Amino acid sequence: MTDKSRGSHRATPRATRRRFLAAAFGAGAAVALAKIGNGISFAEETASDVTTEVAAAGGTLVIPELAAKTDDNGVSVFALKAGTGTDTSLVSGTTLKTAGYNGTYLGPTIRVSDGEQVRFDVTNQLGADTTVHWHGLHIAPSNDGGPQNVIADGETWSPATTINQGEACTLWYHPHGLGNTADQVALGLAGMLIVDDGSAANAALPTAYGADDVPVIMQSMGVLSSGSFVTTNAGFTASGTTLKFLVNGASATDETPTLEVAAGRVRLRLLNASLVDSITVARSDGATVTQVASDAGLLAAPIEVSGLRITPGERAEIVLDLQTGTTVTLRATARSSTNGARYTVSMLEVTGTGTDTPAALPATLNTIDALDTTGAAARTFTFANSGNTFTINGVAGTSVTAMTNNMIMTTLGATEVWTLVNSSTTIYHNFHVHDVPFQVVSIGGAAPTGANLGWRDTIELPPSTTVVIRLKFTDYADSTFMYMLHCHNLIHEDDGMMLGLMVV
Ligand code: C2O
Ligand code: CU
Numbered sequence: 001m002t003d004k005s006r007g008s009h010r011a012t013p014r015a016t017r018r019r020f021l022a023a024a025f026g027a028g029a030a031v032a033l034a035k036i037g038n039g040i041s042f043a044e045e046t047a048s049d050v051t052t053e054v055a056a057a058g059g060t061l062v063i064p065e066l067a068a069k070t071d072d073n074g075v076s077v078f079a080l081k082a083g084t085g086t087d088t089s090l091v092s093g094t095t096l097k098t099a100g101y102n103g104t105y106l107g108p109t110i111r112v113s114d115g116e117q118v119r120f121d122v123t124n125q126l127g128a129d130t131t132v133h134w135h136g137l138h139i140a141p142s143n144d145g146g147p148q149n150v151i152a153d154g155e156t157w158s159p160a161t162t163i164n165q166g167e168a169c170t171l172w173y174h175p176h177g178l179g180n181t182a183d184q185v186a187l188g189l190a191g192m193l194i195v196d197d198g199s200a201a202n203a204a205l206p207t208a209y210g211a212d213d214v215p216v217i218m219q220s221m222g223v224l225s226s227g228s229f230v231t232t233n234a235g236f237t238a239s240g241t242t243l244k245f246l247v248n249g250a251s252a253t254d255e256t257p258t259l260e261v262a263a264g265r266v267r268l269r270l271l272n273a274s275l276v277d278s279i280t281v282a283r284s285d286g287a288t289v290t291q292v293a294s295d296a297g298l299l300a301a302p303i304e305v306s307g308l309r310i311t312p313g314e315r316a317e318i319v320l321d322l323q324t325g326t327t328v329t330l331r332a333t334a335r336s337s338t339n340g341a342r343y344t345v346s347m348l349e350v351t352g353t354g355t356d357t358p359a360a361l362p363a364t365l366n367t368i369d370a371l372d373t374t375g376a377a378a379r380t381f382t383f384a385n386s387g388n389t390f391t392i393n394g395v396a397g398t399s400v401t402a403m404t405n406n407m408i409m410t411t412l413g414a415t416e417v418w419t420l421v422n423s424s425t426t427i428y429h430n431f432h433v434h435d436v437p438f439q440v441v442s443i444g445g446a447a448p449t450g451a452n453l454g455w456r457d458t459i460e461l462p463p464s465t466t467v468v469i470r471l472k473f474t475d476y477a478d479s480t481f482m483y484m485l486h487c488h489n490l491i492h493e494d495d496g497m498m499l500g501l502m503v504v
Pocket of ligand 1: 133135174176313432434484486488
């Protein structure tokens with residue numbers, strides 16, 4: 001009932017998989033209107049919607065569809081319907097409630113170009129309030145999708161904007177309500193958002209979506225013995241919890257997905273859409289991989305890395321050169337917020353079938369000029385917790401009132417230097433700010449290296465470590481709508497580790 005077109009997904013198993021996540025998370029048995037532990041109620045599923053399929057049958061990597069766009073007088077319109085579903089294949093014997101955009105788990109990939117006029121028509125069919133935030137997108141606060149943009153059940157929210165990113169980058173979208181972000185992302189509400197620009201460097205990298213330019217949405221998830229996704233810290237370690245590493249919604253824990261690439265080079269857009277876990281990605285043969293982009297844009301130059309540690313909310317782009325017949329296996333290690341390794345899986349097996357030899361990568365991918373911080377205002381944000389209350393500068397941002405009363409106020413055009421202090425000696429946090437990307441000044445007193453020299457919008461804050469960043473507030477101001485800054489461990493965020501940020 002959340003997806004009237006689902007019938008067409010059943011034409012053949014292959015076609016079904018190509019319709020993306022309906023395959024990995026086919027609908028299960030009929031469920032009555034129910035309210036589950038995380039407070040979201042689900043509308044009724046009808047028996048005629050039932051399909052049961054095996055996650056990533058055949059092992060082929062599930063690739064989210066590209067979101068269809070329609071033209072409305074020069075405006076590209078993307079329709080997203082947030083709806084519910086069920087899955088019976090992830091944990092045998094368990095009917096999991098799920099949610100997705102235009103399907104039953106995750107959402108289509110939205111691909112836009114810098115300068116494009118767009119509108120997102122987001123319809124809520126979840127049976128509960130939701131919001132949709134465009135993580136990393138430079139957009140006005142009134143369109144940012146935070147707790148002030150609640151979409152009531154049955155309603156459509158239609159933010160319109162001109163893509164004004166100035167960078168080719170890999171972003172994503174997900175709910176951002178107060179206290180229910182982890183719950184809703186856990187159900188499957190997340191999708192990738194790709195911004196292209198006209199740069200020669202971006203064009204020199206693979207750009208054929210699904211062929212040699214491939215999204216890899218990684219999620220370290222848990223399923224409670226009681227049959228729902230884990231949405232609390234305790235849930236991950238509770239007895240009977242099944243941990244699963246999902247790649248584009250299918251379980252790599254059960255079967256390593258395979259990807260055949262009919263070209264000599266593939267670009268992988270890695271997104272960590274986990275609630276809590278950092279993920280370290282490396283080749284299983286120990287060889288290096290080439291990273292070309294951090295979170296918020298192409299790096300100045302390609303770098304060779306032995307592995308990438310990607311924190312929740314963060315993205316990275318890598319390229320692999322593949323001679324015909326070469327198979328590269330990527331391994332992922334998921335780590336809890338106290339850095340205990342939960343598990344390692346082979347998350348993707350990439351095989352080259354093409355015969356072309358890729359040209360050398362451009363020596364220069366991007367020009368990143370240091371922001372001028374002469375006279376810049378300085379602020380310090382201290383990340384701490386006492387039990388399950390998580391705070392920034394002592395404030396738990398768990399309500400609009402708490403956020404309003406402790407608003408960080410800045411002005412359009414200001415450049416600022418922020419000192420981010422993780423005062424915990426054991427817990428990893430990370431930092432994400434809306435509106436504009438930042439540059440790293442130092443990490444633990446040391447100058448940044450590698451991908452930390454690129455634009456970022458999310459960065460890990462290891463225990464007892466101070467990270468200094470600089471950022472400049474351009475283009476958008478509003479005296480009613482706020483942006484946010486927070487830890488992107490979604491459980492910490494829901495438990496208060498978030499402040500409002502207003503640019504006036
Ligand atoms: Cu990905 Cu404020 O969020
Ligand atoms: Cu945190």
